[in-house]
Amino acid sequence: MSEPQITGKTYDAQLLRRMMRYVRPYQGIFIISVLLTILMAGIAPALPMLVEYTLDRFILQHDANGLRLMLMLMLGLLVFQTVIRYYHTLMTSTLGQSVIRDLRIAVFNHITRLRLKYFDHTPIGRLITRTISDLETIANIFSEGLIQIIGDILQLVVILGVMFYTDWRLTLVVLIPMPLMIAATYIFKEAMKSAFQDVRKWVSNLNTFLQEHISGISIIQYFAREDQEIRKFKTANAEHRNAHIRANWYFSIFFPVIEIIMAIALGLLVWYGSKQVLADELSPGVIVSFIMYINMIFRPIRELVDRFNTLQMGMVSAERIFSVLDTNEQTPNTGTKQPTTIRGEIVFDNVWFAYDEEKWVLKDISFKVNPGETLALVGATGAGKSSTINILSRFYEVNKGAIRLDGTDIREYELNYLRRTIATVLQDVFLFSDSVASNISLNDPAITREQIVEAAKQVGAHDFIMRLPDGYDYKVQERGATLSSGQAQLISFIRALVHDPKILVLDEATSSVDTETEGLIQRAIDTLMKGRTSIIIAHRLSTIQKADKIIVLDKGEMKEIGSHQELLRIDGYYKRLYDLQFHSAGI
Structure with a gap:
């Protein structure tokens, strides 16, 4: 998927207004920051003015007592400016981090609700970039x-005002290189606009590359693709480096140019100012103060x-972040029904479904599962089995037809209620980096250790x-890497059971476990499915022979339906x- 179009505007009033909404809870900090900014600008010319006054009134007049007094006054001013600058930095940093904390929560909350x-x-790496590094860039705003x-x-306005008030002709001479x-x-x-956009693009690309390749490291090693993938990474990393070097090159040109222009202004000041001093039309203190003013202007x-x-x-990052927040791909949660009891009757009524428009994955599927019955779905890979259960939980929306639960269209149920009603055990088990108990309860406080x-x-x-080692408090590593596939599958099955679903869905739940573990799960399934409507997807037909109904799917179409014995006949x-299965197994 290509990157969304980013305008790269230096200032975008609409984006800034949206960001300022996140500032509202911290108006006090924002106001203090602005007031400190105004105060710092207001006292900026005070030191050069004191230097001018000290030089003309005390140093040239050999007034030691007055000089000591002015030095103490300047020292006090420097301490005051330092304190103001400290609190200014503290307030602005606090404001920035508070805003991105709220924004990060908003982005994560939005992402978790996307279909x-x-x-x-x-790419997941792109979303990580948005949630982490792009938000840090916004904090810098x-x-x-x-x-x-x-x-x-x-500060520029105040200093220029003081300079014009002190000597307008000298000020104009200083501003000639402006x-x-x-x-x-x-x-x-x-030039920097283009460079920064390239930097952000390659940061996103690198994050995406790393996320995908670290997640798929086992495939890379299985097929000995390390060298090829390293070459790809070197290419992407080189582009990222080149973007940064180009940005730094612009800096390396710009700052010397500014120093040269500053030197020209200083030379003009010395040339014109010395003539005025020699003509006794200007005091030396004014020249010294203007030298300080030049630095404070440039x-x-x-x-x-x-x-x-x-x-x-920050604007580029904000545009990227708000493009995620503006993504309108949530599953519509317009339903309100949350009945106290669910019987578990499931009806598919002429259901058509496609991931991409008109490329039908399910074609005119109709069947009924009575409360407490078990339905098994059988078919080759790509037949539409997993798609059937995905649309039941509304992870995807049907294109045509309707799915009804207890006679009510599933779109009329409150979405979270519907998904809590259906527990799913998937073939590809995902475990979080947390304790076994937390992976089972998903940190639901309503589920006790006893349950x-x-x-x-x-x-x-x-x-x-x-x-x-620590029983239920054992820390599972990322994706359950320290557990066997059978153990991880058992934990996912406990996870489904402990939430006490009315409908149980098993998607190839025994396909990645050994025979002993499969037998353990099968015995538990026989007990746990009693009183629950269940849908089972399995390649191993031995696991579904007791199902009340078996549907055979082929290329999204229902080919056969009936019990095990009926389908054999x-x-x-x-x-x-x-x-094929049982003869190959020697049965």
């Missing part, structure tokens, strides 16, 4: 960007470029859990599949 279809075409830009502009400064700044800003202008770049990067242990005993997994697809 699965969104993740089918969006407040800690190093927007408020500091206001402060730098205010058009060069403005031109250099504009050229640099435009430094904010030079830093303004950095500030604008920070603001620009977890009881469910584990029913499944037959209690003994193996107790043999782990038909002598069709199911019979051929049964003979």
Whole structure:
């Protein structure tokens, strides 16, 4: 999937307004930051003015007592400025981190509610970039960007005002190189816009590459693809490096140019000012103060470029983040029904479904599962078995037809209620980096340790859990890497059971376990499915022979339906599949 179109505007009023909504809870900190910014700008020319006054009134007049007094006053001013700068930095940093904390929560909350279809075409690494590094860049808008830009502009206005008030002709002479400064700044800003966009693009690409390849490291090693993938990574990393070098190259050109322009202004000051001093039309103190003013003018202008770049990067990141927040791919949760009891009757009524429009995965599927019955779905890979259970839980929406639970269209149920009603055990088990107990309860405070242990005993997994180093408090590594596939599958089965579902879905739940563990799970299944409507997807026909109904799917179409014995008598697809499996097993 390509990156969304990013405008890269240095200033976008609409984006800034959206970000300011997240500032509202911290208005007090924001106001204090702005007031401190104004105060810092207001007292900026105080030190040069004191230096001018000290030189003209005390040093040239050989007044030692007055000089000591002024030195103490200047020292006090420096201490005061330092304290103000400290609190200013503290407030702006606190504001920035508070805003991105709330934004990160909003982004994560939004991402977790997106339908699965969104993740089918969006790299996970890109979402990680949005949630982590892009948000950090937004924090810089407040800690190093927007408020500091206001402060730098205010300082320029105040200092220029003081300079014009002190000597307007000298000020005009000093400002002669200013058009060069403005031109250099504009050229640099435009060049940096492109460079920063490239940097952010390659950061996102690197995150995506790393996430995919670290997750799939076993495949890379199984097929000895390390060298080839390293070459790909080197290429992406080189592009990232080149983007950074290009940005730094612009900096390396810009700052010397500014120093040269600053030196020109200083040379003009010395040339014109010395003539005025020799003509006794200007005091030496004014020359010294103007030398300080030059640095105080050019430094904010030079830093303004950095500030604008920070603001620009923040705007690019904000645009990326809000493009995620504006993604309208949530499953509509317009239903309100939350009945106290669910019988478990499931009806598929002429259901058509496609992941991509018109590429039908399910075609005109109709069947009924009565409360407490077990339905098995059989078919080759790609027949539509997993799609059937995905649309039952509304992870994807049907294109045509309807699915009814207890006679009510599933879209009329409150979404979380519907999904709590259906527990699913998948073939590909996912375990979080947490304790066994937390992986079972998913940190639901309503589920007690006693309920977890009881469910584990029913499944037959209690003994193996107790043999782990810390029992139910054993820390499972990422994706359950320290457990066998059978153990991970048992934990996922306990997870489904402990939530006490009315409908149980087993998607190839025994396909990745050994024969002994499969027998353990099968015995538990026989007990646990009593009183529950169950849907089983399995390649091993031995696990579904007791099902009340078996549906044979082929390329999204229902080919056969009936019990195990009925389908054997038909002598069709199911019979051929049964003979193939059991004859190959030597039965």
